[in-house]
Every structure is written in C-alpha cells, then in structure tokens.
Amino acid sequence: MTTYTVYKEQLPELFGKWSEEYSLYVPAKLREGFYDLVAWKPGLEIAWDFDVAYNSPKRFLFPPREALITFDRRTCEAKPVFEAPPQILFGVHPYDVKAINQLDQLLEGGAPDQNYVRRREATVIMAYEPLTVSSTAFWASVGAGTVAHGFDLYWTKIGPAAFTVEVGSAKGEELLSLCGGLVPATAGDKEGARRARARVQFRARKNSLRYNWEETPRLLAKCWDSPLWRRYSQMCLACGSCNLVCPTCYCFDIRDEVDDQLGEGVRYREWDGCMLEGFAKVAGNHNFRPKAQDRYRHRYFRKGKYIYDKIGELGCVGCGRCVRACTAGIANPLKVFNELWEETAHEH
Amino acid sequence: MAKPKIAFFDFAGCEGDQLQIANLEERLLDILGHVEVVSFREVVTGHSDDYDVAFVEGSITRPGDEERLKEIRKNAKILVALGACAAIGGINCLKNFQAENVYREEVYGAHARWYPTYAARPLKSVVKVDAEVPGCPIDGAEFARITKDLLLGRTPWVPDFPVCVECKQAGNVCRYEMGRMCLGIITRAGCGAACVSQGAHCWGCRGLVPGANLDAARIVMDRPGTSRKAVQDLLRFFLGDTGAAL
Numbered sequence: 194m195t196t197y198t199v200y201k202e203q204l205p206e207l208f209g210k211w212s213e214e215y216s217l218y219v220p221a222k223l224r225e226g227f228y229d230l231v232a233w234k235p236g237l238e239i240a241w242d243f244d245v246a247y248n249s250p251k252r253f254l255f256p257p258r259e260a261l262i263t264f265d266r267r268t269c270e271a272k273p274v275f276e277a278p279p280q281i282l283f284g285v286h287p288y289d290v291k292a293i294n295q296l297d298q299l300l301e302g303g304a305p306d307q308n309y310v311r312r313r314e315a316t317v318i319m320a321y322e323p324l325t326v327s328s329t330a331f332w333a334s335v336g337a338g339t340v341a342h343g344f345d346l347y348w349t350k351i352g353p354a355a356f357t358v359e360v361g362s363a364k365g366e367e368l369l370s371l372c373g374g375l376v377p378a379t380a381g382d383k384e385g386a387r388r389a390r391a392r393v394q395f396r397a398r399k400n401s402l403r404y405n406w407e408e409t410p411r412l413l414a415k416c417w418d419s420p421l422w423r424r425y426s427q428m429c430l431a432c433g434s435c436n437l438v439c440p441t442c443y444c445f446d447i448r449d450e451v452d453d454q455l456g457e458g459v460r461y462r463e464w465d466g467c468m469l470e471g472f473a474k475v476a477g478n479h480n481f482r483p484k485a486q487d488r489y490r491h492r493y494f495r496k497g498k499y500i501y502d503k504i505g506e507l508g509c510v511g512c513g514r515c516v517r518a519c520t521a522g523i524a525n526p527l528k529v530f531n532e533l534w535e536e537t538a539h540e541h
Numbered sequence: 542m543a544k545p546k547i548a549f550f551d552f553a554g555c556e557g558d559q560l561q562i563a564n565l566e567e568r569l570l571d572i573l574g575h576v577e578v579v580s581f582r583e584v585v586t587g588h589s590d591d592y593d594v595a596f597v598e599g600s601i602t603r604p605g606d607e608e609r610l611k612e613i614r615k616n617a618k619i620l621v622a623l624g625a626c627a628a629i630g631g632i633n634c635l636k637n638f639q640a641e642n643v644y645r646e647e648v649y650g651a652h653a654r655w656y657p658t659y660a661a662r663p664l665k666s667v668v669k670v671d672a673e674v675p676g677c678p679i680d681g682a683e684f685a686r687i688t689k690d691l692l693l694g695r696t697p698w699v700p701d702f703p704v705c706v707e708c709k710q711a712g713n714v715c716r717y718e719m720g721r722m723c724l725g726i727i728t729r730a731g732c733g734a735a736c737v738s739q740g741a742h743c744w745g746c747r748g749l750v751p752g753a754n755l756d757a758a759r760i761v762m763d764r765p766g767t768s769r770k771a772v773q774d775l776l777r778f779f780l781g782d783t784g785a786a787l
C-alpha cells in the first residue's frame with residue numbers, strides 16, 4: 194500500500210475537517226504518567242510519546258453499558274436499539290489494533306454481534322507506532338508488536354514534525370487527502386519509519402517471555418494442577434479490574450429495567466468479567482467456579498489456551514494494563530506464564 | 542389486585558434516605574402511583590399500622606428501639622432496610638469503638654444517665670430483613686429500580702461485585718495507582734463509583750461485597766506512605782459492624 198509523508202503543521206486542519214463528520218479521539222495526558230484517548234478539540238496538546246492509553250479502545254466499540262432492545266410489557270413487542278456514531282480513533286498502538294482485530298474475529302464470527310458490528314463499521318482506526326513502552330508491557334514477546342491489517346491509516350513519527358502514513362484502506366486514504374496535496378513518502382522517510390519501529394521494538398523486548406509465545410497453549414495444558422494458581426489467587430479480590438481493562442476481554446451481562454409506569458423497558462448489557470465471583474453462577478445459584486483459584490486459573494487458560502484454540506493467537510496482546518490495574522499485584526500474564534515455564538523446565 | 546400498602550420508618554439516622562426518595566420528585570408520583578403510602582413523614586401526613594412493605598431507615602442504638610422494630614416486622618410482609626445505617630449500621634457504629642460514658646456524655650451532656658443507649662447495630666441484628674437498599678445516602682434511581690422489581694414480583698437485583706467494576710467502566714484512574722487508599726476493592730457496587738468519579742475515594746458506604754477478601758484488602762492497603770491508623774479509620778467509617786473493622 195501507498196505511504197505518504199505528512200507534517201505536523203497539517204494536522205490541525207486535517208483534524209478540524211475530520212471532526213466535522215466524526216467524533217475524533219486522540220492521545221492526551223490525563224496527569225503525570227497517565228494517558229488516554231480523549232475527544233479532540235482545537236489546541237489540545239497531543240501526547241505523542243504516550244506509553245499506553247489508560248483505558249483500552251474496546252470501550253469505543255463495545256461500551257461499558259449499551260442498550261440492546263426496548264420492549265413493551267403490554268404488547269410484548271420488542272425493537273432493537275442500534276447506536277453507531279461515526280468516530281475516528283487516532284493513535285491506536287499496534288497491540289491495541291491487534292486486540293481489535295481479535296474482537297472482530299470473535300464477535301463477528303458465528304452469530305455476529307449486531308451492535309458491535311455496526312459500531313465497528315462506523316469506526317476509523319488510525320494506528321500509531323509507539324515511541325515509548327509502558328513498564329508493565331510485553332507486547333513484543335507475544336506477537337503483538339506489529340500488525341499487518343486492521344487499520345485505515347498507520348502513522349509513524351519519523352522526526353520532530355514529520356510522520357509517514359501508511360494507507361490501510363481506501364477510507365483512510367480519502368480522509369488523509371481531504372486537505373489535498375498528498376506527498377508520497379521518500380525512500381529516506383520510509384527508512385526513518387523502519388528505524389523508529391526497530392528502536393521501539395528493541396526497547397519493548399525488555400519484558401519478555403522466556404520461550405516462544407506459540408508454546409503457551411501446550412505449556413498450560415501441563416499446568417492445570419500447578420500450585421501457582423492457589424499461591425497467587427489467595428490475594429485475589431475478585432474485583433474484575435483485570436478483565437475490564439483488558440482490550441481483548443469482551444464478556445457482558447444482560448439486564449432489564451422497566452420505566453416508572455411499569456409499561457416499557459430497556460434491555461441493556463454491561464461489562465462483566467470472569468474474575469467476578471458471580472460470573473459463573475447459574476440458575477439455582479450453582480457456581481461453576483466458586484473458588485478464587487478456579488477463576489484465576491480460568492483467566493490464564495482463556496488468555497493462553499482457549500482463545501488460541503479458536504483463532505491461533507494468544508488472547509493476551511501484552512499491553513500490561515491488567516498488571517497495572519491489579520491492586521493485589523497478582524494479575525500478570527507474563528509473570529505467570531514465565532513461572533509456569535520454569536516450573537515445568539524438567540519437561541522441556 | 543389491591544395496591545400494596547407501604548410505610549416508611551426511621552431509627553437513628555438523618556432521614557437522608559427518605560429525602561433521596563422525596564427528591565425523585567416527578568418520578569416519585571409515577572412509582573408511588575403503583576402503591577398506597579400509609580406512612581411517609583417526608584412526603585405525606587398521617588399514619589396507619591396496616592401495611593405490606595415497610596421501608597426502614599436508621600440503625601438500632603437503644604434497647605427500646607428493638608421493640609418498635611419487632612412490631613414493624615410483625616405488621617409487614619416485606620421489610621426493606623433503607624440506607625447504610627439500617628443495612629450495615631453505618632457511621633452510627635463509630636461510637637462502638639469508644640467507651641460508652643465518653644460518647645453518651647458527648648451527646649447528652651449532664652443528662653447522659655437519662656438516656657440508655659447501647660452499641661449501634663443494623664436492623665438485621667434484631668429482625669429478619671428481606672431486602673436492602675444500600676448506600677449513604679441511597680441512590681434514588683436504585684430505590685426506584687428495587688421498588689419496581691418488587692412490584693413486578695422479581696427478586697431485586699443489586700450488584701454482587703465490588704465498586705472497582707463500575708470504576709473501571711467509568712474509566713477512572715485507580716486511587717492506588719495515585720498512591721492513595723480506596724475501599725472500592727471490598728465494597729458492593731451500585732453507585733457507579735460515585736466518589737471516585739468525583740475525585741475522592743470509596744469509603745465503603747454500600748457495605749461489604751459478598752465474599753470480600755478482607756485479608757487481601759488489608760495487605761493491599763498496607764502500603765508505604767499509609768499509616769495503620771489511617772487504614773483503621775477508613776475501615777471503621779462505615780464498616781464498623783462488619784468483619785472489616787479492626
């Protein structure tokens with residue numbers, strides 16, 4: 194695909210144009226050390242060197258709470274609710290693009306999730322090569338450091354005021370050309386982008402799995418009875434933070450609420466997580482995973498084996514968000530997988 | 542079907558929960574349209590002892606309160622504890638960590654001995670409670686939802702997970718990552734992590750979440766820069782009647 198060179202001074206005009214038709218979200222600093230994608234407005238300072246967006250981009254495609262249908266108790270009629278505001282996510286790091294690609298596969302396969310599909314179609318993804326690496330991230334070692342698809346444009350900062358922009362879709366190219374005069378990237382600019390990528394990839398290897406990530410499902414298959422699950426889960430608060438911050442976790446619960454006349458109502462979904470005690474509780478109050486240990490192990494099997502068995506990738510893109518979010522200090526796929534690898538060293 | 546008759550009562554508390562309900566204003570008319578209110582000091586005058594559902598606010602702090610509460614229990618088919626004081630004892634239980642003569646003199650001065658009181662406790666320590674509307678004060682919208690569920694014959698849904706879930710949904714930066722304390726890790730959700738979203742931290746007003754891992758929570762809270770005293774004060778603030786308070 195084509196690559197262009199874009200200069201920083203062109204951005205305000207481009208952003209202004211885009212925000213006429215789209216909600217535009219860009220990386221900004223929340224407070225020292227914390228960044229997030231926030232709504233763009235003229236003059237907003239963009240945090241080009243953000244290490245990780247505090248909240249994962251899934252909230253734009255699969256909001257924390259979302260109406261699914263409205264119903265009428267008297268007539269027993271129901272109508273679907275679809276909301277899909279056009280939006281541009283500017284500054285999505287490759288591991289998060291990878292996470293979105295995964296959601297696409299999981300939610301659009303089988304019986305497609307209509308609400309997700311619609312939001313996804315209305316969303317433009319502008320990927321952005323990171324300049325810094327969060328201290329808890331390990332994306333380079335789980336195969337999530339680079340993405341070949343899933344973006345409309347891919348931005349790489351190659352100097353204080355210049356970017357290369359790789360085109361990923363016709364839509365992306367159209368948006369980029371809204372202010373006219375696109376300049377194809379020179380060989381030198383492309384080389385600059387390659388070097389920028391190599392630099393950050395090198396830095397990202399500081400936190401690494403001790404083995405090739407593709408071994409993870411086989412590793413886990415041997416570790417169902419490991420003492421590790423109990424050792425760590427003793428500290429688990431069943432708070433679900435690790436699930437909710439994860440860019441690839443997509444579980445939800447469905448509930449109804451009626452209006453004050455007890456006539457019409459809305460059925461909505463809300464984020465849920467397998468680490469919550471009531472997650473696997475079914476009718477009759479039977480709980481399939483009553484112990485913290487069962488839930489803790491399940492999450493790592495989900496990340497390292499079940500998702501792999503479905504789509505051939507780990508369910509963890511190494512963003513490190515759960516590591517940061519866990520107040521108990523036990524959510525850490527990198528550490529868990531590495532320790533299991535050590536534990537089974539005599540077998541490999 | 543005749544409209545269910547409901548009544549409101551209060552014990553030791555500030556009536557803030559009934560006020561929250563009164564504040565529902567126009568929504569209140571719709572919701573109360575499905576019931577007959579026989580006693581509600583904040584909204585209507587008059588009183589009757591013929592009711593199906595009793596909403597009870599406040600803690601039990603005097604031996605004499607027990608009798609009145611048992612009477613209410615006898616009359617009501619369903620007894621709902623309204624707010625933190627009624628559901629978990631709440632801030633009234635702060636006095637349980639002081640000597641009796643100290644708090645009685647502070648409150649009643651020279652006449653202290655005329656007023657018998659005892660350790661503050663939630664309703665459930667005295668009678669069976671069928672449902673709870675947690676919070677200090679309660680959330681009007683949650684009261685409305687629970688009431689509607691009861692009216693529809695459904696078991697009212699109250700979150701059974703910690704505040705952290707709603708805090709993450711709201712996208713807040715965790716207080717612990719800012720070097721501060723927060724009780725969201727052991728407190729029942731349902732408030733939308735209101736206090737954290739407003740810039741503060743959770744004080745635990747909605748009571749312990751079922752299965753709260755208190756041992757782990759104490760380790761999490763015991764961090765460099767926080768004193769044992771600060772941890773103790775926070776755990777006693779609303780949770781004095783629970784196993785969380787030290």
Ligand code: SF4
Binds near residue numbers: 439
């Ligand atoms: S499991 Fe943790 S590190 Fe992996 S993608 Fe999810 S939040 Fe990120």
Ligand code: SF4
Binds near residue numbers: 428432433435521
């Ligand atoms: S964030 Fe930590 S304490 Fe909370 S559920 Fe996950 S592992 Fe348990």
Ligand code: SF4
Binds near residue numbers: 708715723724
């Ligand atoms: S700020 Fe409090 S409620 Fe929010 S995630 Fe952290 S501990 Fe939980």
Ligand code: SF4
Binds near residue numbers: 736737742744
């Ligand atoms: S955040 Fe905590 S203290 Fe504040 S309303 Fe919610 S439960 Fe109560």
